[in-house]
Amino acid sequence: MIAQQSKNSLLCPNCRRLISRDESQCPYCGIRKPSSWWKNNSFIRGLSDKDTILSIILYTNIGFFILSLVLVPRSSGPALNPLTFLSPSNKSLLLLGSTGTVAILELHRWWSLVSANYLHGGILHILFNMMVLRQIGPLVIREYGSQRMIAIYTLGGVAGFALSFLAGVRFTIGASAAVCSLIGAILYYGKSRGGVYGQNLYSQIGGWAVSIFVFGFIVPGINNWGHGGGMAAGALLGYLLGYQEKKRENISHKLLGTSCIIVTAVVLAWAALSSVFYVFVM
DSSP: HHHHHTTTEOOOOTOOOEEETSBBTTTTTBBTTTTTTTTSSHHHHTSSHHHHHHHHHHHHHHHHHHHHHHOOOOOOOOTTTTTTTTTOOOEEEHHHHHHHHHIIISOOOOOOHGGGOOOOOSSSEEEEEEHHHHHHHHHHHHHHHHHHHHHHHHHHHHHHHHHHHTEEEOOOOOHHHHHHHHHHHHHHHHHHHHHHHHHHHHHHHHHHOOOOOOOOOOSSTTHHHHHHHHHHHHHHHHHHHTTTTTOOHHHHHHHHHHHHHHHHHHHHHHHHHHHHHHHTTO
């Protein structure tokens, strides 16, 4: 009897409540056709797990960093210089999809607005960005859900680099625009939610934001346009998409997040394959 009941039941792919497989619409969250195979696909469900999402982003960044080092090795620079230690060459970064006015206006690579989020100029650059991602990513997933986090990270990174392009930045890379979009989303959440928790969160993350801009003005070569654009886009996306306490993650959020994953995967695959072909075949 129990076995028969389990066969006729499933967890709703949206709200995770137990429902009948025969339901045309979840009685709890209203999602249509909750028993559809693609809504219950293990890969798609895995993308809702915070550790899986953050690991995919982290390892993709590491993978592209390694590829950028070996694709077109950098000519040797000053010994023991921490700023050039394990730094890819500009040619390697350009091939793999760095963005800016050079890539977009001269090479017509609009897709570089996506790929540049997964490229880094040195070991310290990628370490800093991935450390911040590991700290703030779980917080964004907790308050917004994994699919909205993906959308904010992807679209915020694109918006940050789009603003820096409009500002005339010639060459730029890094996950910091996307990471700053997560910071912007949390700033909006803290301000919107209010209360002791919201105010403390707003103050703490606000301190991070100020530190990022101060660091950007002190250290030459930092793309403050990308940081500011990403942060503003993150706050706007947080407002438009809503957070868990106001609006539970629904199928539209999942479609947006999945679309961002597909576009990013296609762009990065094209960037990697075309670069390898250009260097080793042509």
